[in-house]
Amino acid sequence: MTTQTHQSIFDFLQQHPSRTQNISAPAGAQICVQGDQCSSLIILTQGVVRVFKPAADGRRITLYQIRAAESCILTAGCILNSSPFPAIAEAETDVSGIAVAAADVTRWLNESQQWREYLFSLVAGRLEHMIELVNALAFQRLDARLATWLLQQQSDGDISATHQQVAEELGSSREVISRLLKDLENSGLVSLSRGRITITDQRGVASLIETL
Template identity: 30%
Template sequence: MSLLESEMFSFLNECNIINSINLESGARVFQEGDSCHYIAFIKSGVIRVTKLGQNGREMLLYRVVAGESCVLTISSILSNSLYPAHAVVEEPSEILLLSAEEFKKQMTSNLGLQQYTYSILMNRFLSVMSMLEDIVFLKVDQRIIEFLISKSNQDNGSLLELTHEDIAIELGTAREVVSRILKGLEREGLIKQARGKIKLVNIKKICDKLVNM
């Protein structure tokens, strides 16, 4: 096992790894209703986990990044239930695989794996709690402005490659709502829109608008 693997997932030294695989963007990891025959530990890359509603709308639940594993996979394996969402590779990923049987066996005696599992479950629970608080207590226009500012900071620039559908999925709202709010921001001169792109014209004024909401 490499040094990186030992640093990230030292508890796997006691386990029988099935293999290490590389997945390209767009590859399906799980879809809703799948049986979970293995658990994936993300060495690098990003896995996107979403839920598809009966109305066809998709909502982002969370992303799984380097050093993490998917909590829905963990819960599905431990409860012998089917996977309740969709998991797709968002960025090229290197993944370590452990069989469901080996995972359940190791959970009875591998203290490092137990601590890792409980920690990641708690962190994801707190993350979902925070997301629910935003949905319940913040107006959609506030959440959209916060998202645009956050995305600008991540991308280190004011030109964002985003569609209205992308934002709707991220924030768990309707595309039509996103379009209406972005059009309002454009009328105020705060953003400019092109196909698949949003330019933040004046980030300071956008931040001021958020503060005064």
């Protein structure tokens, strides 16, 4: 989603102050849980929300993250289909946003081209991401998925994450991820410390994606 689209949706919402509500939630708060009926659609103004699907064995698979100017396509789908929320949305950081009532989500789809373009753009972006996720789950070994994730998340080689958080991102268990990370450390590709992973050989990690 472009910066222009970001500003456009906020401009649109500012034109309807009586139809929106400012909301906030602390890190760790569950914004929506599986089975909830969705009464509103939240467009984030700051922070990060993670949407994930829990498994019966306790594992979690991250479906996508929501950032500023973005919203949750699962919530939109639930509103349009009058169906319950099929996952869990949890604040990764302190978040704030603008809530649009379900009735206005539907009404604006019929009345506003700007609102339609925003939602369609959001759906298109998420659909592309979900196809990539399904492809990775179905056709990539966990080793390669871990290497891909590390390279995507790193900032100057550093990733602030626990082994449990990595496991939840990749839909695996903490024990399996810890073993894979230890293998990478023993190979000289990463170094591990509490709550932090440091890539020490970028090319070596990248080569895992190509060879696995």
